[in-house]
Amino acid sequence: GESVGLHLPTLSVQEGDNSIINCAYSNSASDYFIWYKQESGKGPQFIIDIRSNMDKRQGQRVTVLLNKTVKHLSLQIAATQPGDSAVYFCAENSGGSNYKLTFGKGTLLTVNP
Amino acid sequence: DTEVTQTPKHLVMGMTNKKSLKCEQHMGHRAMYWYKQKAKKPPELMFVYSYEKLSINESVPSRFSPECPNSSLLNLHLHALQPEDSALYLCASSQVTGFEKLFFGSGTQLSVL
Secondary structure, three states: OEEOOOOOOEEEEEOOOOEEEEEEOOOOOOOEEEEEEEOOOOOOEEEEEEEOOOOEEEOOOEEEEEEOOOOEEEEEEOOOOHHHOEEEEEEEEOOOOOOOEEEOOOEEEEEEO | OOOEEEEOOEEEEOOOOEEEEEEEEOOOOOEEEEEEEOOOOOOEEEEEEEOOEEEEEOOOOOOEEEEEEEOOEEEEEEEOOOHHHOEEEEEEEEOOOOOOOOEEOOOEEEEEO
């Protein structure tokens, strides 16, 4: 299940299940969003992005959904594998030449074999 | 080449030391970034360089001094740091398109004693 509080939110799934990681963003002017995966001891790795003129985008085993009405972003991972275990961050950018990519607090995904 | 290379990977320094973190990319990106990340927290933006000029300084203390010698290199000079500055320092780069997709290095894990 998923827990939210003072600690990093966590999601624990069984190998082969689908995972859904959620993110609430703060700036209604944000027009570009990215999901990053960060494994222990490594920098964030780009997974998938979406612009605000879209509500869904698919990659390889991953889908990002954007609901601008409620300022909500989700990352769906199909057939989750042990190698998917990591912290997942959503990031938002208010666009233009702003350069400011603001990260959400992250979710720790643990995949049990 | 889609890598951002950071050196050193680990650094231990005293509060009176002067050290530098280095970052290099050969993707032709014209924006480069420094982020700071504490354990179990999201990355926080420190500085942005665009076309070798400092675009953003997120009110970072002067004991951190960035430098962008050319479009491929980014340095962070450290002097008189405090123990609370211990963190993972991440470098990133991106094209300048208005929808900046950042590519991150693996970071320098800094410990200030």
